[in-house]
Amino acid sequence: MTSRPEKVIKGRDMQIAITIEENKGMDSKTSSIFGRCEYFMFIDPETEEFTTEENPAKNARGGAGIQAAQLMVDNAISIVISGHLGPKAHAVLFNAGIAAYQFQGRTVREALEAYNEKTLTSLFEPDVSAHSGQA
Amino acid sequence: MVITVASGKGGTGKTTIAVNLAKTTSDIQTVPAKTVWLLDCDVEEPNAGLFLEPQITEEKQSSRFLPVFDLDICTGCGRCAEVCEYNAIAVAGGKAMFFKELCHACGSCTLNCPEGAISETPQPVGTLRRGEAGNLGFAEGILEIGFSSPVAVIRDLKKWMSCGLDPEEIFILDASPGTACPVVESLRNSDFALLVTEPTPFGLHDLKLITQLVRDAFSMPCAVVINKSGENDGIIEEFCRERNIPILMRVPLSRKIAETYSAGRLLITQDAPLMNQFRSLFEKITLELETRSAAR
Numbered sequence: 001m002t003s004r005p006e007k008v009i010k011g012r013d014m015q016i017a018i019t020i021e022e023n024k025g026m027d028s029k030t031s032s033i034f035g036r037c038e039y040f041m042f043i044d045p046e047t048e049e050f051t052t053e054e055n056p057a058k059n060a061r062g063g064a065g066i067q068a069a070q071l072m073v074d075n076a077i078s079i080v081i082s083g084h085l086g087p088k089a090h091a092v093l094f095n096a097g098i099a100a101y102q103f104q105g106r107t108v109r110e111a112l113e114a115y116n117e118k119t120l121t122s123l124f125e126p127d128v129s130a131h132s133g134q135a
Numbered sequence: 136m137v138i139t140v141a142s143g144k145g146g147t148g149k150t151t152i153a154v155n156l157a158k159t160t161s162d163i164q165t166v167p168a169k170t171v172w173l174l175d176c177d178v179e180e181p182n183a184g185l186f187l188e189p190q191i192t193e194e195k196q197s198s199r200f201l202p203v204f205d206l207d208i209c210t211g212c213g214r215c216a217e218v219c220e221y222n223a224i225a226v227a228g229g230k231a232m233f234f235k236e237l238c239h240a241c242g243s244c245t246l247n248c249p250e251g252a253i254s255e256t257p258q259p260v261g262t263l264r265r266g267e268a269g270n271l272g273f274a275e276g277i278l279e280i281g282f283s284s285p286v287a288v289i290r291d292l293k294k295w296m297s298c299g300l301d302p303e304e305i306f307i308l309d310a311s312p313g314t315a316c317p318v319v320e321s322l323r324n325s326d327f328a329l330l331v332t333e334p335t336p337f338g339l340h341d342l343k344l345i346t347q348l349v350r351d352a353f354s355m356p357c358a359v360v361i362n363k364s365g366e367n368d369g370i371i372e373e374f375c376r377e378r379n380i381p382i383l384m385r386v387p388l389s390r391k392i393a394e395t396y397s398a399g400r401l402l403i404t405q406d407a408p409l410m411n412q413f414r415s416l417f418e419k420i421t422l423e424l425e426t427r428s429a430a431r
Contacts, residue, residue: 062283063222063237070216070225088234096227 016043016115017072018108019082023052026109032083033133035065041108042075045115064133065089072098081111081120086133090126102127137299137306138420139176139325141349143341145312147333148362148386150177151396153309154186155403156329159413160305161271170304173268174296175275176321177311178261178288185399189273191266197276197291199240199284200255204231208252215244215253239284261288263295285311289320299324314344322349327420328357330380334367339374346378356427358420363388383419384412 019037020028026048031037036058043050057067065085069092072080080093080100093100101120103111114120140153154173161171175183202215211229223237224244231252245253260282265274276292278285293299298306310321322328328349332342342359349357357380361371364385375382386392386402386409395405403410 057222060222063234066225066234066237067222069227073225073227092225092227092232094227095230095232 014045014079015075015077016045016079016081016112017041017075017077018043018103018111019055019080020052020108025050025052026107026112028052028108029106030081030083030103030108030111032104034080034082034085034089035060035068036133037068037082040068040071042077043108043112045112048112063088065130066092069093069096069098072096079115081115082123084128084132085123085126086128086130087126088130090123136302136304136327136421136424137308137325138327138329139308139310139322140329140331141310141318141322141345142312142331143314143343143345144332144338147331147338148360149312149331150175150183150186150309151402152329152331152360152362152386153307154183155401155409155413156416157307158187158268158271158401159403159410160307160417161269163414163417164270168270170272171270172272172274172296172298172304172306174292174298174306174308175273176289176292176308176317178276178278178285178292178317179311181275181277183309184273184275186401187268187271187273189266189268189271191264193265195263195295196259197261197263197288198257199260199287200242201235201238201240201258202233202242202244202253203256204233205252205254206230208250210250210252212249214247214249218243218247236281236283240287260284261291263288263292265296285317286320289317293320293324299326314341314348318345318348322353322355325355327424328353328355329360329383329420330357331360331362332371333363334361334365334369334371336370339370342371342374346380350378356423358383358423360384360386360416362386381419381423383423384416386412 018041019031020039021031041052057064065088069089073096081103100123140149142149157173175181209231211226213226216224216226221237221239223234225232260279262277276288278288311317332338349355359382365388
């Protein structure tokens, strides 16, 4: 058995995932939560080409953060930008070598600007406790 | 005979009805006496013991088999994470990661690992205790803090007590609120479900849910007890008429009863008419069961 196949989009070696609340392209409102956010936007920071995917974990009975983090791993994401990040999701991202940054502003556009200006805060540790994203 | 006391809604008085029914039933057993057991299956917050003050004579650990991952063998193929219904496994950095708080010990990961990298070892998830409260047998399960699956503890408790195997024993089970897995596990193999409700829209709403579970899913005979009974009983009566469910007893909404309960005392020790009602409640349940099996 070989290792897990990873979906790498051809020609892109760097992908950012941003948690968002609505599907409105670059003007989408960013989400403060990770595991149960509405959508993920996958962006190539060079070209600003993006795709949006509904979060399959948002209504999970439990372990939403783990499932969402697994989605990041499976999509070979390099960087995750979210309002907050809980301990289990953080552990999965950390083990996969995915860097996590905190963004608490408004839109994807602003988040990308902040990323390019290197003003985002690194989430070296989870910043909220488990189940913080539950409604 | 196994009678499970359930309600759907929390706070309707399941435990109150269960402990008073169990105590009365054990008191009225004549020679040859059947052993009556009260099993507290509300393992997330067992409190029947507060009313019965049992002498605990035996204690046992409840364990379940949790997966252990041999990361030297693990290739990170991700099959275990794929089959895990509870998101307890992730695969990152080419290796499996296990979150035991989310594990329901279903065994799917072990069965599906193509490398044989997963084995299972028993881990304590709760404590089982049993003893006696006078002539009444008592047993309870206590779920370990931080574990999410009470089902394993309830299953273990019923197995340890050989619940329902000896027809000479009467088991009265105090189930947890709701209609989810722990309640299903408590109801499994019961002969009768006693549904405790209160005459409020919330009580009625959850009575409908528990009726669906008991009647429609389990095809189990059932009856209703209205607790905090009063002028609003009509909404419960109407539903019971529609679904043809007998109402076997009413406990009035009364300050005196509430005070007795809050002091952790049994209602039957304070209130003679209520004691007689509990006595006939058991007879009515027996009668319901007999009519049922005769009709079959």
